[in-house]
Amino acid sequence: MDLDGEAWRAKFQDFQSEAWRLETLPEYRVPQEEEEIRAYLAGERIDPHTYSDAYTEDLGRVRREGKSKGRVHIVTRPLTTYLQYEFMHYRPHVWAGDDIRIMDVTDRENPLAGVQDFWVFDKKEVVLMHYEADGTQISREVHEGDVTPFMEYQRIALAESVPFDEYVKSLTV
Template sequence: MLLAGEQWAARFEEFQREAWRLETLPQYLMPQESEELQEFRDGTRIDPATVHNEYTDRLRRQATQGRLQGRVHIVTRPLAEYLRFEFAWYYAPHSLAGERIRILDVTDRPNPLDGVQDFWMFDHSEVVLMNYEPDGRQINREVFEGDPAKFIEYQRIAISESVSFEEYVTGFDL
């Protein structure tokens, strides 16, 4: 089953304990980000502590309810322009709002999750495969029909092999 619109948004309102994502690509070409990406390219910088929008408000609300959202992004250095943008404009404010973001840098070591595609997992019971073109253009979101056990293991590996976003960016000029 493919997910879009309200069905997709409902996953983030209905999970009980945890929504978690694995990101594997160096860029995601999302049309709704094009203006902000251009501002970043033009040198505009933001103060992550002052970002308040629907997404950060939801993260804060969920955190007070004990409902956690997290992710691990697999990266290699040098960081792609998109990753520098994502770190500054999204990860920094989202982390401050309560999202548990971690970075798995595989620049100088084998990728323990090589070949695993992007996915979201909700409450360790539902997995949604995030299907992308190689350049980061989204194709669709597809509910995985099967046992989520391997995705739970992917999450375990990703978390154990990664560092917190805050630790990773220490010394970076976001």
């Protein structure tokens, strides 16, 4: 079953304990971000100490309700311009409660090679994220099968990654 619109937004309102994502692409083409990316390329930066948007505000709701939200993003260096832009937003998202981790596979084998992006809700429902090669989203699909492999992918991703702030510090050393 494809998910769109209100049914998709409801997933983020209705989960009971955890919403978690695996991100595997070096770039995502999101129409809502195009203007921000142009500004980023022109040298504009957000102030992570004062930045707030609908996503950070929703993270506050998630925390108040005793829930968690997180992700692991698989990357290789050098980071794409898109990842640099995204990392700028990751810092305030982490501060707002998003458990963002980075799995850098630049100099090692990727244990999750071939695994596509997905969201998992409450460790019992998986939504597969389908993208074109350039990062343009095609669709979201509720996975109808066994979620066990996705729980293993999550376990591996968490074990093989580091917290975002730790990763960023390692880039400046």
